[in-house]
Amino acid sequence: xxxxxxxAKEFGDKLYYSFFRHGxxxxxxxxxxxxxxxxxxxxQPVKIHKRSVKFKTTMGLGLITFYLFLILSVTGxxxxxxxxxxxxIGPDGLPDAYSRMLNLRxxxxxxxxxxxxxxxxAHGMVAxxxxxxxxxxxxxxxxxxxxxxxxxxxxxxxxxxxxxxxGYLLPWxxxxxxxxxxxxxxxxxxxGGALIRGILLGDSDVGSEALIRFYVLHVAVxxxxxxxxxxxxxxxxxxxxxxxxxxxxxxxxxxxxEEFGEVKNxxxxxxxxxxxxxEIVKGNExxxxxxxxxxxxxWPKLIIRELIVLVGVVAFLSLISVLFDAPLEGPADPNHPxxxxxxxxxxxxxxxxxxxxxxxxxIVIPGIMAGGVMFLPYIEIxxxxxxxxxxxxxxxxxxxxxxxxxxxxxIGMYLFMLALIIIGVYFRxxxxxxxxxxxxxxxxxx
Amino acid sequence: MPKEKKEGKxxxxxITMGSAFAVMGIAAAGTGGALFKYMFPVVSYGTPQKxxxxxxxxxxxxxxxxxxxxxxxxRRQSESEIAAISLVCTHLGCTVNRVETGFQCPCHGxxxxxxxxxxxGPAPKTLAWLEIKSVPGGQLEIDTATSLxxxxxxxxx
Numbered sequence: 080x081x082x083x084x085x086x087a088k089e090f091g092d093k094l095y096y097s098f099f100r101h102g103x104x105x106x107x108x109x110x111x112x113x114x115x116x117x118x119x120x121x122x123q124p125v126k127i128h129k130r131s132v133k134f135k136t137t138m139g140l141g142l143i144t145f146y147l148f149l150i151l152s153v154t155g156x157x158x159x160x161x162x163x164x165x166x167x168i169g170p171d172g173l174p175d176a177y178s179r180m181l182n183l184r185x186x187x188x189x190x191x192x193x194x195x196x197x198x199x200x201a202h203g204m205v206a207x208x209x210x211x212x213x214x215x216x217x218x219x220x221x222x223x224x225x226x227x228x229x230x231x232x233x234x235x236x237x238x239x240x241x242x243x244x245x246g247y248l249l250p251w252x253x254x255x256x257x258x259x260x261x262x263x264x265x266x267x268x269x270x271g272g273a274l275i276r277g278i279l280l281g282d283s284d285v286g287s288e289a290l291i292r293f294y295v296l297h298v299a300v301x302x303x304x305x306x307x308x309x310x311x312x313x314x315x316x317x318x319x320x321x322x323x324x325x326x327x328x329x330x331x332x333x334x335x336x337e338e339f340g341e342v343k344n345x346x347x348x349x350x351x352x353x354x355x356x357x358e359i360v361k362g363n364e365x366x367x368x369x370x371x372x373x374x375x376x377x378w379p380k381l382i383i384r385e386l387i388v389l390v391g392v393v394a395f396l397s398l399i400s401v402l403f404d405a406p407l408e409g410p411a412d413p414n415h416p417x418x419x420x421x422x423x424x425x426x427x428x429x430x431x432x433x434x435x436x437x438x439x440x441x442i443v444i445p446g447i448m449a450g451g452v453m454f455l456p457y458i459e460i461x462x463x464x465x466x467x468x469x470x471x472x473x474x475x476x477x478x479x480x481x482x483x484x485x486x487x488x489x490i491g492m493y494l495f496m497l498a499l500i501i502i503g504v505y506f507r508x509x510x511x512x513x514x515x516x517x518x519x520x521x522x523x524x525x
Numbered sequence: 526m527p528k529e530k531k532e533g534k535x536x537x538x539x540i541t542m543g544s545a546f547a548v549m550g551i552a553a554a555g556t557g558g559a560l561f562k563y564m565f566p567v568v569s570y571g572t573p574q575k576x577x578x579x580x581x582x583x584x585x586x587x588x589x590x591x592x593x594x595x596x597x598x599x600r601r602q603s604e605s606e607i608a609a610i611s612l613v614c615t616h617l618g619c620t621v622n623r624v625e626t627g628f629q630c631p632c633h634g635x636x637x638x639x640x641x642x643x644x645x646g647p648a649p650k651t652l653a654w655l656e657i658k659s660v661p662g663g664q665l666e667i668d669t670a671t672s673l674x675x676x677x678x679x680x681x682x
Contacts (some may be wrong), residue, residue: 264617414593418631434633511634
């Protein structure tokens with residue numbers, strides 16, 4: 080009998096070690112192995128700085144944005160099983176794409192829920208991209224060798240908006256049609272915009288060709304580009320030495336060691352973070368032995384925190400998706416604009432600007448803003464180099480006093496856009512006239 | 526002469542690398558151009574630019590007829606004069622609504638008078654007046670791609 084138990088245990092061990100190459104004891108070696116022997120975990124470093132897990136450092140904004148991207152990918156692929164990008168009129172007298180929406184909502188089990196989740200996650204992702212960018216800027220984390228990663232982040236932000244925008248058309252309802260119609264007309268104002276518009280729409284106007292092009296962009300081209308750039312974005316954070324932080328963190332109050340559990344050091348190396356051969360190579364990268372007492376193992380505290388955020392995001396989105404239905408208006412009717420015709424909320428600031436002046440509001444101001452924000456770190460470097468206004472930059476510190484001017488301007492720009500969006504969403508009624516939000520509007524449908 | 530040798534090597538390298546990059550650059554430019562042409566629409570599947578109206582269907586004097594699909598309003602000024610005005614807003618291409626004072630755009634609030642002249646909102650110019658041609662078979666052909674100054678009337682036959 081004992082022999083049988085012994086053999087079962089041996090078999091079990093062999094089975095286990097064919098899946099995992101590590102135990103779960105408390106040594107640094109095991110904690111390292113867990114991180115680098117798992118394809119999903121190895122994207123993250125074995126050891127991270129203690130301040131990285133503090134809420135104040137990142138507020139988890141970038142992580143939440145990434146999770147929303149994952150949720151959008153999963154729900155998006157599921158929705159594809161039930162969707163047809165066609166404007167042909169079906170037996171029910173409705174365009175195929177639109178009747179698929181009705182089908183999702185009323186017939187398909189879980190269809191409405193998944194559509195809601197996809198829609199709300201998309202809105203959430205646009206919002207969290209903006210919040211993440213604000214956090215990075217106010218904490219000065221876009222400088223100190225990370226300038227190019229800021230540019231990549233800005234491209235990712237633009238891709239997010241473009242993904243939302245291409246997805247916006249797919250339901251082929253009034254909201255979708257007129258939102259996209261107004262957006263592509265703005266493109267016409269730009270020099271060479273008519274060409275881009277032609278390529279985007281595949282026709283002289285928003286129609287069946289535009290739907291199939293937006294669909295391909297939305298489900299294949301843009302997510303692929305985005306996935307690649309996300310990899311670059313993360314990779315560069317790793318290569319830049321993790322999250323931005325001041326050179327000296329010894330005076331910062333950190334979470335005490337006890338909270339991370341005891342780590343047994345069985346290694347013959349005294350250094351808790353060893354690069355072996357690299358340590359004797361000359362040059363200042365990678366940084367070795369810096370503040371080893373401020374470093375901690377990523378396993379398990381970081382991973383658990385990340386999982387908690389994931390569960391939180393999924394739970395919150397599920398709740399929202401159960402409580403609120405994604406909007407769906409009547410089928411697209413090119414002859415009858417809704418009154419008012421409003422673009423998606425993240426474009427309403429732009430639409431508000433456009434309502435004052437087409438070219439200045441639709442091209443000049445947004446162009447300067449997008450370009451200015453994207454190359455902001457380089458503009459800062461340029462100013463510092465050529466005007467001798469040396470400004471001390473402390474990466475990873477919120478509201479550094481030396482950066483008060485920059486931060487105030489950046490916050491000012493956010494407030495300006497926010498104000499425009501709020502006016503566009505709540506204070507614009509029929510015929511784009513100023514109204515109070517509590518006044519009833521006829522808008523939506525005709 | 527190790528120095529000369531080095532120089533010669535780097536020249537050869539330069540030529541090799543240069544031609545390699547040139548070939549790749551030409552290939553990339555060609556592919557890009559071809560892709561652009563591939564993506565650019567050659568056929569329009571949307572509504573046609575021109576449409577026909579039988580003379581018999583013309584509205585009475587002082588009346589208007591709205592062609593929703595074509596986004597055109599046909600106005601009979603007098604027994605012999607007609608005009609066609611585009612309902613496409615000159616601001617961002619929304620379809621304007623016919624209201625008592627003229628035309629009004631629901632998208633960004635542009636306002637036009639009855640002749641399509643801008644009286645308010647962001648619209649940069651007057652609504653387009655369209656060319657009307659008389660074609661055989663007692664029909665009139667209205668071309669929505671034209672843009673004539675306001676007050677351009679055409680004979681009603």
